[in-house]
Amino acid sequence: MTNHRIALIPGDGIGTEVLPPAQRVLDTVGRRHGFTFSYTSFDDWSCERYLREGAMMPPDGLDRLRDKDAILLGAVGRPDVPDHVSLWGLLIPIRRGFRQYVNLRPVRVFEGIDSPVRGAVAGKVDLVVVRENVEGEYSEIGGRLHRGFPEEAAVQESVFTRAGVTRVLDHAFALAAGRRGRLTSATKSNGIVHTLPFWDELVAECGAAHPEVAWDQEHIDALAAKFVLDPARFDVVVASNLFGDILSDLAAAVAGSIGIAPAANLNPEREFPSMFEPVHGSAPDIAGRGIANPLGAIWSAALMLDHLGHPEAAADVTDAIAAVLAKTDVRTPDLGGTAATAEFTDRLLELL
């Protein structure tokens, strides 16, 4: 029987509350489909550890994860720890150190979820944002001069490489070819005149190599507007690191599912483990109360199943998510219900 070695990094806040439900779901579908999981939990890789020991994870953190088949992460961040410490001390080093250059963020409108957007009707909106995840605008290159003086300035370099852009575009075009065959590239080459014209050129090259995909491009300002005006028209949307970050949150909001949205940080070559994480943060305002929505973590676990070679098990999980939303009133407060995390998970497991 295949066993998958999973690293669990619960992290901070509700991160610690949403991973146990995801594990319950994984073990259940594993039993049904004939595979198992063994978990190694890195419980203290968190802001608490940072406050105690001065680092979010041990110096050999990445080495401890290296032999795992995948990583499931809860959430990172706490109000009393600056983001550049918490995120750049744990989440981002894993994304970069393990060359997880594809960040995949599916968005669907589920029946039973009220979308804030009139056009976002269940069954109609089903898109994936493919975000470049390791270069671009999120760059360590830059700094500050004349600190504290009137002439102070900060500079930051965006870096787009042909290799870095092409590999994520290839992934996105291949994904579109296996879906509805439509791809939209996010750009802003009319304003950002060095990096994004280069991005556009590479999209055109990749598009020529994928004649089976109908592709177009939109400037990020117009594209954000179209996500609201006509979300159903999108299939695969490929975007740079920053634009993908914005568009995936926006799309999740349009779908009424910020608390449900999942993400896969993929190393498609499987040189290193990939990482799966809900898009919601650590939510300090509701942490510790047992009412966190587990669906983001559970859907992320489904993306992990897919990556581990179990697409049918993955589909079982997303079907159960759809079913619990469509067929029951049980849901956590963020979705307008009164259920606790555990009760919501129980109900989903019954439908699995």
Next chain:
Amino acid sequence: MTNHRIALIPGDGIGTEVLPPAQRVLDTVGRRHGFTFSYTSFDDWSCERYLREGAMMPPDGLDRLRDKDAILLGAVGRPDVPDHVSLWGLLIPIRRGFRQYVNLRPVRVFEGIDSPVRGAVAGKVDLVVVRENVEGEYSEIGGRLHRGFPEEAAVQESVFTRAGVTRVLDHAFALAAGRRGRLTSATKSNGIVHTLPFWDELVAECGAAHPEVAWDQEHIDALAAKFVLDPARFDVVVASNLFGDILSDLAAAVAGSIGIAPAANLNPEREFPSMFEPVHGSAPDIAGRGIANPLGAIWSAALMLDHLGHPEAAADVTDAIAAVLAKTDVRTPDLGGTAATAEFTDRLLELL
């Protein structure tokens, strides 16, 4: 009687169709309130000129505008001319050469307009995006190396200066103080770790100097989501060049008013003329058919009236916009009607 010297730059596409309605409105309110306009029209500063003569405007273009009290611009751009030629040859040199460092973009939900967002109810959403307009992510600094080879890369430098950020923040805080006293700053200092932490520091400094304003900050991804989930909570939103571009289009879409949205490019010190322009582009798909929505240009003219010291005349114009939408069915096709530009303008003038 005060006379204002206005430079008209109709530009391309529907730009040429929306300025005459704006002029009619200006002349009408001028007569009522006791001031006049003299117009100098720069009709051939356009893509057509570029295709004929190799430049969007003459080499001494800015000098010809310098003695004007304000500039009213239609739209710039044509599919057969690259954006870096059309925009960087006309629009952006004016913004930068005349130090128009504040880009002001009001967004309102008008009665009679269907918003795509359920929470965007008439009378509830009334916000202004204050966008930094001359530095930041829209930078000329950068380039390409190893062109055409596998190791090719493009770099682009974002530059944020204390002087450049502080002056637009000051403007935004002062604006908020005169409105509902609430300001939200758009950031992404958790991912963009050099420029945006600096932005955040300057916001905090400015906030401390404006105790009468209640301010907060949101990361751009979460903020875009909140524009959809709860647009009514915002008053003044201040943002960098790129984030302001995205948020203002998004907010206009949320309000159902992409075709109505106006912009003021302000040089608050009045060293140079300020420029007023509808946010919609040249819309080549409908250009030449006389059906362009003139409200973006007319609302932009109202912002110009304000800037020229005629707030009451400006309010008359925005009241007429509200009235034509609330009280009549006459409207252009983009708003679901069948009226031509001229007929829509006639109706608005009757209500003025």
